Structure formats: C-alpha cells, structure tokens
Amino acid sequence: MAKIIPFKAVRPTRDKVSLIAARSYDSYTPQQREARLRDNPFSFLHIVNPGYKYDQVISGKERYTLVRNRYQEFKEDDIFKKDETASYYVYKIVNRDGLVFHGIIAAASAQDYEDDIIKKHEDTLKYKEEIFVEYLKTVGFNAEPVLITYPDNPELETIISKAISVRAEYEFTTTYRDTHYLWPILDTAIIDKISAIFDKMDTLYIADGHHRSSSSYLLAKTSKEENKNHKGTETYNYFMSYLIPESNLKIYEFNRLVKDLNGLKKEEFLIKLDAHFRIENRGLEYYKPSKKNHFSMYLDGNFYSLYLRKDYYKIENALDGLDTHILFKLILDPILGIKDLRSDKRIDYSHGKNDLAYVKTVVDRGDFKVGFGLVPVTTNEMKQIANEGLKMPPKSTYIEPKLRSGVTIYEF
Known part of the structure; x- marks a missing residue:
C-alpha cells in the first residue's frame, strides 16, 4: 500500500x-x-x-x-x-x-x-x-x-x-x-x-x-x-x-533527429528501410503519424510515411510494441549505427510541442540529415512497461x- x-x-x-x-x-x-x-x-x-x-x-x-x-x-x-x-x-x-x-x-x-x-x-x-x-x-x-x-x-x-x-x-x-x-x-x-x-x-x-x-x-x-x-x-x-x-x-512524443545516414546514399537508405516498412513519399505534405507503428520521416526535402510491416516483426512484450523501441531496433541501431541513445552525438531529440515544422527547419538548414516523427506514448503503455519491469528508451516521453x-x- x-x-x-x-x-x-x-x-x-x-x-x-x-x-x-x-x-x-x-x-x-x-x-x-x-x-x-x-x-x-x-x-x-x-x-x-x-x-x-x-x-x-x-x-x-x-x-x-x-x-x-x-x-x-x-x-x-x-x-x-x-x-x-x-x-x-x-x-x-x-x-x-x-x-x-x-x-x-x-x-x-x-x-x-x-x-x-x-x-x-x-x-x-x-x-x-x-x-x-x-x-x-x-x-x-x-x-x-x-x-x-x-x-x-x-x-x-x-x-x-x-x-x-x-x-x-x-x-x-x-x-x-x-x-x-x-x-x-x-x-x-x-x-x-x-x-x-x-x-x-x-x-x-x-x-x-x-x-x-x-x-x-x-x-x-x-x-x-x-x-x-x-x-x-x-x-x-x-x-x-x-x-x-x-x-x-x-x-507528448519525442521526435528523433540524426546527423547523417551512416555512409549510405539516400536510395540505399530507403531500400534498407523497405525491409521492415511500407514507404510512401508524401512530398511537402506535413505528414504526422496518427496511430501506433506508423512513423513520419523527413529526408532531403520530402516527408515520408513509414508503416511497420507487422508480419516481419515479433512483439513479445510491452517494450517490443513501443514505437521508440521499434525505431531503435529497426532503424537507428542496425541501419544508422546508433548504439547508445544517451551518449551518441549523432542523434538529438525534439519534443512534440515543437511539431514537425521544427524537424523540417533543422534538416533543411543542414543541422541534421533525417528526422523521424512518432505518435505519443500512452499512459497505459507507460504503465504496462513499468508493470513488466521493463524500461523505455531514453526520451520516449515529454510529460x-x-x-x-x-x-x-x-x-x-
């Protein structure tokens, strides 16, 4: 008690x-x-x-x-x-x-x-x-x-x-x-x-x-x-x-900003993403994801929607289904080479109150190469992860x- x-x-x-x-x-x-x-x-x-x-x-x-x-x-x-x-x-x-x-x-x-x-x-x-x-x-x-x-x-x-x-x-x-x-x-x-x-x-x-x-x-x-x-x-x-x-x-969500593509060309990067995500180029449309397992990406002057291919991704616990964890496991770590989300200087974070206009601005002026937008974590997700004794990736929530x-x- x-x-x-x-x-x-x-x-x-x-x-x-x-x-x-x-x-x-x-x-x-x-x-x-x-x-x-x-x-x-x-x-x-x-x-x-x-x-x-x-x-x-x-x-x-x-x-x-x-x-x-x-x-x-x-x-x-x-x-x-x-x-x-x-x-x-x-x-x-x-x-x-x-x-x-x-x-x-x-x-x-x-x-x-x-x-x-x-x-x-x-x-x-x-x-x-x-x-x-x-x-x-x-x-x-x-x-x-x-x-x-x-x-x-x-x-x-x-x-x-x-x-x-x-x-x-x-x-x-x-x-x-x-x-x-x-x-x-x-x-x-x-x-x-x-x-x-x-x-x-x-x-x-x-x-x-x-x-x-x-x-x-x-x-x-x-x-x-x-x-x-x-x-x-x-x-x-x-x-x-x-x-x-x-x-x-x-x-609120915490969006991710990355300084480079880990040596990849844009086309090579998109092909690697295609293994786990259905990708659609949205052009200049400010695409903001509205449901879990959907992501926004801004790269080289265009917004993209990324939808997780669930048939190729196994969810065994509350953390596996968390969007910040999915982004880390499928993109940030294996493709962009970011192993430590707390200390790697190539990644930065922008809370959702800044909106995607901020992501676009800092990428367009060359501070970052790519930005990712997410939906906010819910209170139930936060509780479920805590109940299972698991821990979210850093900068998963802005509360x-x-x-x-x-x-x-x-x-x-």
Whole structure:
C-alpha cells in the first residue's frame, strides 16, 4: 500500500512567490538565465547557481555548499518560511495552451520506491544518481517535486474540487504564461482521509523525475545505514512528489533527429528501410503519424510515411510494441549505427510541442540529415512497461505538467 504523507513545506511569502518560482535550470537559454539572474534578486536560480554572485562558474562539492548557503540566506531574510503544521498542498496549473492540471504535493516513501509500489518506466544513469545524492546530502532539501500518477479516484477529486473552490494561497502567472495556484490542506480530518485513500492504492507510477526519485531513495538508504538510531520516521525516508490522476497527464512524443545516414546514399537508405516498412513519399505534405507503428520521416526535402510491416516483426512484450523501441531496433541501431541513445552525438531529440515544422527547419538548414516523427506514448503503455519491469528508451516521453522549483521545498 502506498505511503503518502503530509509535510511541513518551506515556502516563499505570498508577495514573492512569483519572483522566486523558476523552471529547471537547463530549460533556460544562457541569455535567459543571465537576464533573470541580473534583473530578479529573488529568483530561485540564485540558489541553484550560487557562483553568479562572484561571477564564477563553480561546480562539485564547492557549488553544493554554496547552494546550501544561498538557501539559508533566503530563509534568514524571511523570503522562505517553514509551515508550522504538516499539510498536503493542492496544486493547480493552467498552462498557456489552456490545459488544466491539478493534484496534491506530498511526501512519497523511499521504501515504496524500493518495494516497487512506486513503479518506474525509465532507466537511470548511475553517475547522475551518485552526483545528485551528494548534492542532496549537502544541500538538505528537495525543491522540485517528482511527478507521480495514480489511478483516477472520485474521493480525491471531490477533496481537490472543494479545496480549489476558495481563494488560493498562491495565484501567480509566469512569463511563460502559465498560471499556478496552491492551497494548503490544514484540516486534520481531510489530511487523514487523503492518507487513507493513498494507503488503499497498490501501485503508483513515476511519470517524470526518475533520477530525482532514485537519488532520493539512495539518500534514504545511505542515511539509514549511517544512523544507528534509525526509526523510519525521519524526513530522509521520503521525497517530495506531485501526485496527479492518470487522466490528467499530458504526454507528448519525442521526435528523433540524426546527423547523417551512416555512409549510405539516400536510395540505399530507403531500400534498407523497405525491409521492415511500407514507404510512401508524401512530398511537402506535413505528414504526422496518427496511430501506433506508423512513423513520419523527413529526408532531403520530402516527408515520408513509414508503416511497420507487422508480419516481419515479433512483439513479445510491452517494450517490443513501443514505437521508440521499434525505431531503435529497426532503424537507428542496425541501419544508422546508433548504439547508445544517451551518449551518441549523432542523434538529438525534439519534443512534440515543437511539431514537425521544427524537424523540417533543422534538416533543411543542414543541422541534421533525417528526422523521424512518432505518435505519443500512452499512459497505459507507460504503465504496462513499468508493470513488466521493463524500461523505455531514453526520451520516449515529454510529460506535462512541468512544475516550478522553489514553490514548495521539502527539507530532510
């Protein structure tokens, strides 16, 4: 049974939350980061990039210590304050496309992660885990929740609907034109009811944040080993999560872009594709696939549709039927010679919100030789792969909502 608990969040004061909230550091261009750091002294980017204060690029343990120092300074200046009582936090986002997301920010159990009650669908990289564990041990907080999804639950929907019917504690719109709302749940009876509802759930699924969750689990494991008086109730046994119903997830595809044809001429490449795909030249028509096992390809000024020849491809498990895996097994690896999707510099990715116009643009200007478009992975596919203990290829899903760092902070 899933153990989801309330916690005492460290939060910005209401007047500064819109100034503090920040997207993930890597989502900004260098020019955008510079502008925000220069013009906004309250941005959470000042905490995660503490070297800006000294006009220095600082990394490793020294950076982690300075991150902790900047965070403590924000607390000392009363920019951040810790809630006096443990709460659940109902959080709603209305994004610039008009999509509405709602769920509950809470603390999820690291033991549930180990016991596979919280299931995963992506592989993690050991070196990234080790770096992030060292970071967490030094700074002592989570600032961005892991996105976890749960089966739609009418009782939780009723609780959330009632919570959002009154004025929010936070309501702010970002320069990205997303509007964020937060309501703390303070009523102990409702808190107990939320805990009991999650306790009846057999399985939760990580939607986004696999490295954050795996690193939090490793932190809990090492902290337990180092603490002779470990009781299991320590804050390091949990990590901050944003839990939303399955029907509320929005999953986009990640299109693939490849720099060359691995020494093949266009005609040779198309002949090799013909072994597993029915190919049709669509000319300048922006062909976007609409069903599984159909792919779009842009090559040499033309769009192509690629339909998998299912008689020649065996599907034995959930991963075999996943389009990103099919593309890797039949094209990227055997024909284009791309063995490692995480490290090969010849491949890049573009999430579906950029659309195929972006794929066409970067291929036409010579940045890439060929681009492939896919349909989005479904929530059921993601769950089935996790249930079978399998892992998707990297960059299989681009999932919304995307949360801001610094709105709620979990200390351990």
